[in-house]
Amino acid sequence: MPTIRRRLTLWYTVALGVTVLAFGTLLYLERRQSSVRELDQRLGLEADLANRWLSESYNVLGRIVTTAGSRPALDPGISAYLEAVRDYLVVADTTGHVLALSEVARTLSADALQRLSAPLDTVRLPKRAGTMHLGPGVGSVRYLAVRVEGAGPEIGGVLVATSTAQVAFGPAELVRSMLIIAPIILLAAALVGYWLAGTSLRPVQGIMDEVEAISDGTSLHRRLAVPLSNDEMARLALTVNGMLARLEQSFAGLHRFTADASHELKTPLMVLRAGVERALVHPGVPGEILQSLDDTLAQINEMTELVESLLTLARADEGRAPLAVEEADLRDLLGEVVETAEMLGEGSDIAVTSAMPDHPVRLSVDRHRIREMLLNLVTNAIKYTPQGGSVDLTLAEQDDAISLTVRDTGVGIAPG
Missing domain, CATH: 3.30.565.10 (Histidine kinase-like ATPase, C-terminal domain)
Incomplete structure (x- = not known):
């Protein structure tokens, strides 16, 4: 049988679960946006550093791209500085051909490197940011492609990227933590809610026990203890006490009426019985009347027994029925x-x-x-x-x- 205590606990747990879910969803979305902002700030610093290095090198040397090999490449002295960048870094010319790579970018496969440098082919805006997937070995990366304008006509842009797993406590870790912690929180909340519901409903249980003890019909004089809290429980106790007072008055009036009616009827019945009995033994009563008198006496006796029963019942209800x-x-x-x-x-x-x-x-x-x-x-x-x-x-x-x-x-x- 479902009780109010169990229903309150269930709804409390459901409400808390919905609240935790909504809070977790908002926290996840905020954390994801915060992680993206953190990565973008980091990539922006690295891209700005590479841009300034290339621009200053060009201003000093006048030419920073060499064609000594089969393909154009960034001057080794300049590219050595960029190789030390801890994230993926790609320097490309205006046609999108790669001129320099960081040490981390050199570890990528050809397919991954091609996908990583693809945004440099169409760098028309000063900056372009986004997320791409480089395959199962690398995963998702956040990138920032920057157009370089102060490093000569041969340098087209710089792209820096870093893995999204580099976030110290990213959205994925947050979800895993919530999946572990949320059941514990809900279980603890259900236990606390069950205890709180029981504590709140304890006065109701006391009122129920007291009303059950009063409902036998002989204890209508008893009253419920009114809590000093002056809340809904106190109002309920006062209402029940008022109802018991009215019931006590009604039962008392009914008992008095039954007792008074029975007592008042006894005297006329005794007079009728005495008159009929006197008529039965009178020698002048005709024989055809005797049968009617005999039937009348039987009815009077039955009515007397009924009155006695009513009087006995009234006394029993009042607890005054004597027993021999x-x-x-x-x-x-x-x-x-x-x-x-x-x-x-x-x-x-x-x-x-x-x-x-x-x-x-x-x-x-x-x-x-x-x-x-x-x-x-x-x-x-x-x-x-x-x-x-x-x-x-x-x-x-x-x-x-x-x-x-x-x-x-x-x-x-x-x-x-």
């Missing part, structure tokens, strides 16, 4: 009830049977109340059992308990 408890043999009590049941069942051809132990079954009870209870059960059983049916009464001892059972072949009691 004495030790009795339940077999004798059951025998009396069986005799009455046999007489009630004769007219409908209902068989009444009984089963009881051979030895005495003694118990301290109120004989009158137990007999009244059994007669009520037997009367209902005979009333709702069809003609030719049966009613069975059983007295049995079961371990440390004694059971009295009334069983019939009638329609039974509807569930609920």
Whole structure:
């Protein structure tokens, strides 16, 4: 059964998970942009340094490209300085032919080097930056191609590039760290949320326990303890206390009405009974009237019993029902009830049977109340059992308990 505590914990964990996911996504995007900016700043410094070196060398020497070999190349004295650059560096002429490489760039394969120097073929803007993939051996690199204008007509541009894995704590590492840490955070948050929900709902549990104890109908005078927090729990306790006060007044009024009505009806019934009994023994009453008086007396007796029952019920509800408890043999009590049941069942051809132990079954009870209870059960059983049916009464001892059972072949009691 899902409880409010579990639902609160679930929604708290879901909300925290969504928050962590959104925060992680924003952090990932920001970190990726920050990594790109860091690489671009680094590449910009290296490209500016190479540009200035080439421009100053040209201003001093007047010519920095040699054609001693089969292909044009940067002067060895100038290219030696550029070879020491720790990242990929490519110097190309205006047609895109490579004039010089850094030591790291010389380790690239021909295909990777061709892809790396491709942006120098179309350097029309002062700067051009981007990301490219140089193959499985190198991976992705961030590059910056710069047009060189102060190093003579033969120098076209400089390209510097570095691997994106050079970032100290890049986006990929951030994602891996979040995948490891996020479950731990969510688990810890769920445990803390479960504890917080239980702490917050503890007053509700106390109110539920107290209301269950009051709901027996005899403890309506009790009230809930109102928390001093002056919050929703305090308002709930005050509301329940107000409802209990109204219920107590209603039940008290009902009990008083039942007791007063029963008490007030006893006197007229006693007067009627006395008058009918006096008429029955009067010698001057005609014989045809005696039967009507006899029926009237029976009805008065039934009404008297009903009034007594109502008065007893009212006293029981108020906890004032006296019990005449004495030790009795339940077999004798059951025998009396069986005799009455046999007489009630004769007219409908209902068989009444009984089963009881051979030895005495003694118990301290109120004989009158137990007999009244059994007669009520037997009367209902005979009333709702069809003609030719049966009613069975059983007295049995079961371990440390004694059971009295009334069983019939009638329609039974509807569930609920």
